[in-house]
Amino acid sequence: MRTPSTAVLLAMLPHLRLLIPSGMRNAAIDVAAAKAQGLAVCGADSHPEPAVELTWVLILSVMRQLVPQANALREQGPWQQSVGRDLHGARLGLPGLGGIRQRVLRIGPAVGMQVSAWRPSLDAGHAEAAGVNLAASKQTPFSSETYWRRRIWATPPSATIAMPSARRSKASPPDCRTRRGACWTDADQATAAAR
Known part of the structure; x- marks a missing residue:
């Protein structure tokens, strides 16, 4: 809900x-x-696996531009407009290390990705134990080639990453979300879409 x-x-x-x-x-x-x-x-148990799988489908789709390629093929246009971007050597940015994010990050190194995470409560020891690089600031995940977030309604708004951070990043990373949430305001999303 x-x-x-x-x-x-x-x-x-x-x-x-x-x-x-x-x-x-x-x-x-x-x-x-x-x-x-x-x-x-009431609450119903939910399983983390579908969110993890969907996250990697989205990451691969965005990095390899699978949807535009499939649409071009279906419309009988030039099917290979781009070869896409490699995951190997790219950085995956995570806003924290919750249970689902820890499952997502395990796949990154398997395909040669570097993983960075940031959260106000995340310390170097916890990051090292999880096998990720502790980002120097909350802007670092936005300098990643791929940025994934999954907002839970119980997350305090102060822990969300503000859009100005995204505007300062080296490029607009694909924003792979598996759950809609009020991470950014509608105005911020419209501004990001206009970039």
Whole structure:
């Protein structure tokens, strides 16, 4: 469940009796308002493997430009417009080392990628134990060839990486997201899309 379930929204759904988001935490739900309305809020276990697999499908697709190539082939145009970019020697930037990110980062070195991570609470010892380079600042992941993020609603907004950091990076890295979230404002996303 990605849509914020605020008291106002819940009040507009008087026949709703149960909310079941995937995962066991979801700050998008106003639990107090749900309880006041007599709604039951449950959580359902979710597995990390699909997010990890989808992440690597997205990374490979973006780096090798698979979608434009497939579209050109389908439209009977020149099918090989580019050979794409290699993963070997490229850097994968991660905003933190949560459970799913740790699974994602294990694949990077297998294809010859360097992995960098940054989070306010991440220290050198934890980064070394995970097998990643501790980024010098929160701007470093944006200087990566590929940047992956997966926003959880419970993530404090202060821990998100601001768009100005992306504007200062050496290039616009592919932003591979497997979960929509309010990481950036709509205005920031529009600005990034216009670059």
